[in-house]
Every structure is written in C-alpha cells, then in structure tokens.
Amino acid sequence: MNLSLETLLQLSIALPFFAVIAIVATGRKPNLREGVSIGTGLLLFYCVVMLYNGLKQGADIQVQWLEIIPGLGINFRIEPLGMLFALIASFLWIITTVYAIGYMRKHNEVKQTRFYSFFAIAISAVMGVAFAADLFTLFIFYEVLTLSTYPLVTHAGTDKAKAGGRVYLGILLSTSILFFLMAIISTWMVAGSLAFTAGGVFAGDVNLVLAGAILMLFVFGIGKAAIMPFHRWLPAAMVAPTPVSALLHAVAVVKAGVFSIMKVCVFIFGIDLLAILPSTQFLLYLAGITVLLSSLIAMRQDNLKARLAYSTISQLGYITIGALLATSAGVIGGSMHIAMHAFGKITLFFCAGAILVTAGKSKISEMQGLGWQMPVTMIAFFIASLSIIGVPPGGGTWSKWFLLMGTMETQQWALMVILMISSLLNIAYLLPIPLRGFFPKDSIDRSAITVNEAPLPSLMALSLTTVACVVLFVYPQPLYELVQAILNTPGVANGQ
C-alpha cells in the first residue's frame, strides 16, 4: 500500500470509529463481529507502526481537520510521546479483543455488540488524544473518551453499575468542565496559543502566580490522572467487565490522563518554566501523598479488582511526579512508566478476569491454593507484579530507576523516600496473591486439584502481555530511544 503518512494518521483515528458500523452490522454473527474487531485492530496497529517508521525517519506528520473558532480547530501532529501512547494502546487493543472473546463468552455477558462498538469508539478517541496537536483537540477527544466509556462501565445495568457510572461520569465530566476547560481558556487568554510547542507557549515574563494557578487547574482538571482527591472514579469504574477494566482503566483512559499531564508539562509550560512555578512543589507532594495513600488503601482491599484499581492510582502518581519533576530523567522515567505500567497492569487485570470466569472468585482471601488449579495465570500474575514493583525481570525496573534518578537530581529527598516506601508497599499487596496461590496457609491436597485454566483466547492474551513485560526488561532500547526523542525535540530540554 502506498498511503501517505498524513492519510495513515487520519486512518488511525477514523478506522476504529467506522469499524462500529461493521460491528453493528455483523452483530448477529459473533464470530464475524469479533473478526471485524480484531481485523480493525491489526489494521490500526499496522498504520501506527508505519507512522512510527515515518517518525523515526524524521518526517513531520501533521493534519488539520477543521477550524471551529478562528485559531482553534482540530489539528493533529505526531511527536514521540504521542507515538508511544498510540503504539501501546493500539497494540493492547488487539490483545484485549482476543482476551475479551474468551471472557465475554464464558461469562455469558449480554449486549456484546454494544460492548465492542463503544470499545472501538473509545480506541478512536485514544488515538485522537495521542495525536492531538493542541490542547483544544486533546480536550475534545478526552471528553469523547469519557462519554464513550460510560456505557462500558455501566455495562451490567445493575444498580451497582449505575451508581459506579454516576461517580465515573460525575467526577470525570465535572473536573474536565470546571477545571480543565477553565485552564484551557485561561491558557488561551494568557498565552494566546493552545498548540503544543517545544519549550512551552507561555512568554518568558508570564506572571508566575497566574501560571502556577493554571497548572493547578490542569492537574486537577485532568481527572483521568486520578490525583487525589479526584481519584474516586477509578475504583467506581471497576464494576465494568474485566476487559474494560484491563484496557481502559489500566491503559487507555488513565494513560490518557497522565499522558495529557505530561503533554501539558512539557509542551505547554515547558520544563524550564515548570521548575520555577510556585505550585509545582505543592503538586509534587500531592502526587506523592496520592502514591503513598493509595498504596496503603490497596493493602486493605480484599476484592482483587479494587486492589488493582488503587494500585493503578498509586502508579499514576509516579508518572505525574515524573512529569512535574521538570528534569530529563523525570520525563524519561514518567514516559517509560506509561508503557511499563500498561503492560504490567493489563496482565494483572487479565489474570483477575481469568480467575473470575474460571474459578468464580473475586476475593483475594478465597484465592489460596488457586495456583495449582491455574498455574499459568498465577505465574503470569507473579511476573507482572514484579514489573509493577520495579524489580527484574520486569520492565518496570527501568522506569522506576529513572524516576528515582529524577528525584535525586532535583534533591527531592522526601519524594525519593516516598517512592521507595511505596515500592515496598507494592510488594506487600501484590506478591502475597501469587505466593498464597501456590503455598496456602492451610496445606491442601494437591492431587485432588485438576488444572483448569481460563478459555484459550484469554490465556493466550495474558501470556503474551507477560512475555512483553519481560521483553521490555531485556530489550528496552527502542522504548528508551523513543522517549529520548521527546527530549531531543529542539527547545524541550534547553535549561538542563
């Protein structure tokens, strides 16, 4: 195929969106319907990889769609950070679809056509967020993402799902309208531009207090990054089917949040300005508190998905810290952690879903001895946990290494201590699950247990992401280069 890079960029946003038509049309034939989903996923991933190659060769890929208000429109432009996010999301969409086939059928979920349709729209929105060239475009797709995932969160249609959906939509929409939109309009008024620019859009003589206030608005307004006190939506979203929790609430939605924060820090404020803003320090500590508190809360959760949700909040805090540290190491660590955490956490969620559909268990206290029944799942859980904790052979080792470097460089000793304590807490709340799975408190009769794993598609999916966690440890070079390219953009890292 000889498509121009610009066409590929537009395709990568349009493909999943228009796949909805095919998904609805084939709704009565489940095999065909899932075929459409996977086919679209593969095509999308192909587009993104082609774009990645183009970007590596130094192409400047940008497209303008519309101009809504003079100076404001829907514009796309590819840069390394967005590329990273798009690669992760499009790749994991394929895997999650494979997983979902096993999960949704085994679990006898209703309204699967609706499920796959909104899933595709959400992916389309993620691509829009990843490739947005300015804040306005980012905001539009950010909102589309919120609205399109609402039907997924409330999928079960029960009172509990409805209550969860209310919290989900309530927090995400209100923070985005009240703070995020306000921050965008303020930026527009103060700087006169919303385009993501290397080195930031604010003039050198900008009022620091005002810019600091705008930064606060951004960090609170991007509710998807789940900085306390606006984190409640994430545990609430756990009423969704597990594939949704896995892709959207460990990868797409939450990463759209931290990705937006990263973008704002690097391309709206610029790390030089960020370092001298009065509110940065406060926000860093707030993120630190979020990391610590949510780790502590995670320890007290007996529901596996709830524990993973709080763990996600804590790990998102790491990435926000990376962005706010305003150093090269922080940006590298934070960006890498977007990828590392994505693969680790999606594996954990896949495992949680596998356990739920196969053994019917959602409480951690009931999972003792489960390792002998579901050995592959539990081993995968173990490896992915290591990656989240940040020890070899998990890819998370690298990102946490850079984050710690960042705290040292800026002499944020308190934050350094927080990150280390949190890693210990990670061990305490994640590792007992697989360990007790194989070595329960009360000895059990192993011969009575037969191996009974999750459906094959699901098992394949979770094995694949586990392998990816290890591969990212052994061979992190491409990822590192991509992240390094963010800083190589002229103007980004001047002051370092």
Added chain:
Amino acid sequence: MAHLPILQVILPLLAAPLCLFLKRPKLVWLFACVVTALTFTISVLLVQQVTSTGVISYELGGWAPPWGIEYRIDALNAFVIMVVSGLSAVVLLAARTSLENELSSNRQTYFYALYLLSLTGMLGILATGDAFNVFVFLEISSLSAYALIAMGKDRRALWASYQYLIMGTIGATFILIGIGLMYQMTGTLNMQDLAERLPEVAQTRTVFVSFAFVVVGVCLKLALFPLHLWLPNAYAYAPSIVTAMLAATSTKVAIYLLIRFTFTVFGLSFSFTTLPLNILFLVLGLLGVFVASTSAIYQQNVKHIFAYSSIAQVGYMIVGISVGTAAGLSASLMHIFNHALMKGALFLALAGVMYRLGNVQLKSFQGLGRQMPLTMAAIVVGGLSLIGVPLTVGFISKWYLVVAMIENGWWPVAILILFGSLLAIIYLWRVVEVAYFRAPNKDNESVKEAPLGILIPTWILVLANVYFGVDTRINVQIAQMAAENLFGVAP
C-alpha cells in the same frame, strides 16, 4: 427585493386567515409549511443583504420616518429573524403528526392560523424600528400564544395559559407605559429618533421611570428570574409543538427587545453607566442559572425539567449582556441561536414521546432507550449540547461567554458559568438513566419508535446542533458583527 423587510411580516399575517378557508388539516398544514418556508427564505435573503450592504431602512407606506413607521433591519435583528423563522419552519414540519394525538381535527385549522399569527407578531417585533409598533406586535404574538397554550390536552393548560395571560399582560402594559413616558419626553416613537433625543433628557426622573417600566416589562416576557413563574407550566401543559415553538423562539424575541432597548434606544452609557444595570443583570442572571437548574433537578415531568433549563439558559444570556462589552453581547447572541437549536431539538423529541406515550412523566421514560432509540439519542445529543460538550453548539456559546468574562476580569463569574454546566449534567442524566437503565413499564411494553413525521424534524435540529458546533461561520460571525455594530453606534 426592496420590500423584503415588510414581506416577511405580511406573508404570515395574510396567510393566517386563509388557513380558515382550507378545512382539511393536512392541506392547512401544507399551506402553513409553505408559508413558513417562504418566510425563512426571506430571512436568509435579508441576512445576506445586511451582511453585504449594511442596514436596510424601509418606510412603511412610503411615509418617511419619524412620521411614518420605519422597518429597520440591521445585523442584530436580521440574525434573530433568521433564528425565529427558521425554527418556526422546522417545528411546524412536525406539527401534523404530533397534533394527531393532541388536538381534535376540527380545531387544527385554528391552530395553524394562530401559529402563523404568533409568528407574525414575533417577526413584527423584530423588524420594526418603531417603539409603539413593538407593543402592537407584542400583543399579536402574545394573544395568539395564550390561545395556543390553552389548546393543550391537559385541563391544567387552561390555568397555565391564564397565568401567562395575567403575567404577560402586566409585562405588555409596563412596556406600553414605558413607551408612553418616552414619547412624553421626546415626542417621537421612532427608535433612531429616541436614541438621539433621550440623552438630552436623560437625567430626568421620567426617563428613569420609563426605563424601569420597559426593562421590567421585557424581563417578564423573557422569564428572567424571579419573573419566571409563568413559564414552567405554560411550557409543560401546552401542546408539544407549541412548547417547542415557544421555547425556541419567544424568549429569544424578548431578549432581542431587551438588547434593543438597553443598547440602541437608551444607549449603553445610560443603561450601564448612569444606572447599575450590569450588576443587577449579573446577579439576577446567575441566580437564574442556579435556582432554575436546581429546580430542574427535582422535577418529575420532563417538560418541566427542560422548561426550568430554559430559564437557566436565559440566565446565561443575561449574564452575557451584563458585561457590557461587545464580546459578552456577541456571546449572548450566539446563545440565542444555539439555545434555539438545542431546545427545539429537545422539545421535538419530547413531542415524539408524547405521541407514543401520551405523557412525558419521568417514570414513563423507563426503558425508552430500547424502544425509541432514535428519539432518546436525540435527547442525549441535545442534552450534551445543553451541557456544552465540544463539537456541539452549546460548547461554542460557553467558550465565548467564559472568554468574555475573563477578558473583563470576572474570573469568579467564569467559574460559576462552568459550574452551571455541572447542574445541567445532573438533570439530564436523570433522564438518561431512567431511559436506558430501567426495564419498560408493563403498560409501555408495546411502545415503538416515534413516527417519521416527528423524527425527521427532530433530527434536522439535532444535526444542526452538531453542524453549527463545528462550522461556526453563521452563528459566530453574524453574532459578532451584530454586537460590534451595536457598540459602534453607541460607544
């Protein structure tokens, strides 16, 4: 072409009695649709003419102003005329189907006659450059509106219409008293003349009193908090088509009058410098937004929910006016256009529900997400526009309104405006949750999608909500032009 300003008023006026000769409802409907379509075409031509060549002054009967009546079309009223005639035309498309279940066929002829009369009145108010003429047309449009509301199937419609009659008459009388006092002081009724002569006598108590009468009278008609009490019941118990028409057009005309009197006739410096109108409007506008939105949250009748929401939206427009800058005024003007599209779409969707269910109580909406997917989707999209989600017209209004506030240094107001959107989320989501998450009622299990006759006009407006949210040339540029013109005249 030269007679366009009067043609668009005369056309529905002459057509209204003709309706009575055409006995068959379907025929009358077709006739009325043709008339409104023509009126809309004329209004588009007027907008083109105004934007290219400037203000059009038309002397009625060839009598030169200020002795004769002058029709004066500038960007401001051309814009509002387009909104009013356009929305009336689209809403009327749904009338035939919707009335089948809401009005006996022998009264439908009267309905169309009254509808056209009401339209005549509104277009007359918008087109005329003569203060007394405003009062005449105001009475035409109001009296026909009272009768239209009273046609509602529910017996309470009579009471609602009566309430509106009392309040509306008080409002109209106040306006008349105000105009009379102005005439006493200046000896003229022509608006341009008034604008020239009023400053000479601006410091007299009579002018203050006349200003107060006019503003209060107009605010009664536009349902500004706390003068809004007539509105919810009038909207809720009128026939669905009438509700859609009133919500999309009649308050907009009143807002236009307010702008015309405060900015053109009395002048900016009198209204905003001599008198503290800006603070008054700001406070009442914001109170309107919050009180009405909060009331909307607690309503059980969906028409009531959207009626209270209309009062809140009027609040936004008043806040925009209160800033006293061109940016604020143009934001209000955009919201006139945008709100007409949102509420037109929402109330037409409700007309569809009314057609199938016979009521619009919230509890009857159970399960409608499945049974009437297109109608409910229309409510969702219209609702998102009401909240102000990007890519809908609602976002455009919110954006310009907030920018206008910040430009003026009113940061807290900007935040309050955004906060108001959150209340809109709550009252809309109550409807969405009931429609999509509850199993249908026993007696509603056989309900089907609304008929095409209602569905098509509804979706025309829904798509317009999205289209004008993306292509903002018409709603933004003309509104800005109109606002700048007003500020050019009265710096």
